[in-house]
Amino acid sequence: MPTSSRYFALLRLSSVLVGTIGLPCLLYAQAETPIDAAKPVPPKIVSDTSQLKVLDQFAKQADTLAKKWYPRIVELLGARKTSPSSNDIILVMDFEYKGVAATSGRVISMSPEWIRKHPDDLGMVVHELTHVAQGYPDYDPVWLVEGIADWVRWFNFEPKDKRPHPNPDKVSARDSYRTTAAFLDWALKTYDKNLVRKLDQTLKENTYKEAMWVTLTGKSLDDLNTDWIAFLRASAKK
Numbered sequence: 001m002p003t004s005s006r007y008f009a010l011l012r013l014s015s016v017l018v019g020t021i022g023l024p025c026l027l028y029a030q031a032e033t034p035i036d037a038a039k040p041v042p043p044k045i046v047s048d049t050s051q052l053k054v055l056d057q058f059a060k061q062a063d064t065l066a067k068k069w070y071p072r073i074v075e076l077l078g079a080r081k082t083s084p085s086s087n088d089i090i091l092v093m094d095f096e097y098k099g100v101a102a103t104s105g106r107v108i109s110m111s112p113e114w115i116r117k118h119p120d121d122l123g124m125v126v127h128e129l130t131h132v133a134q135g136y137p138d139y140d141p142v143w144l145v146e147g148i149a150d151w152v153r154w155f156n157f158e159p160k161d162k163r164p165h166p167n168p169d170k171v172s173a174r175d176s177y178r179t180t181a182a183f184l185d186w187a188l189k190t191y192d193k194n195l196v197r198k199l200d201q202t203l204k205e206n207t208y209k210e211a212m213w214v215t216l217t218g219k220s221l222d223d224l225n226t227d228w229i230a231f232l233r234a235s236a237k238k
């Protein structure tokens, strides 16, 4: 091939190469250039943290309540000396906890979900504060431990019109929680105003036995239960 022909052949090859490589770059550059160059307007962001405020407000109310009511609860159960180092109570909004509330030692765990749905349920805090004041070595018998905590709540803290009214056809003194609370209230008004304090003392000393109902009231627990149900029936007829 003559020199001039070789020169033109090289020239054609360079044009093809430049054209092939250059084309995608050109398309890419075109895609990056917006047709309308106006800047996008940032959106207005509204953060709704009202659900967190409910928890914060409840925590503040619980704090005030605990300072006022914990000494009263200790008094109701029978005052006892505590060392200052163990006097702190920790209230925890526990997102991992699936129940309503629970107490372990002096730590009360409360469900944020429950509080969000029941922002006025400060009675729950009173119930749990009672467990702190109880501090029993054993959670036994459960029905009585829970009954005392609910007696403090329903018969000392909550308004009178919210007190439980157990159905005499369905209840037993050992039904725990508010039913046992109603039984305790009847028993202490009927036999001994210090009944709850005396029961609390034996539970703290881990010496509770069912036979002590006879010592405290002159009647067995079963007989007391029968009398209480008769009282409920008579009250329901009034």
Ligand SMILES: [Zn+2]
Pocket: 127, 131, 146, 149
């Ligand atoms: Zn409880």
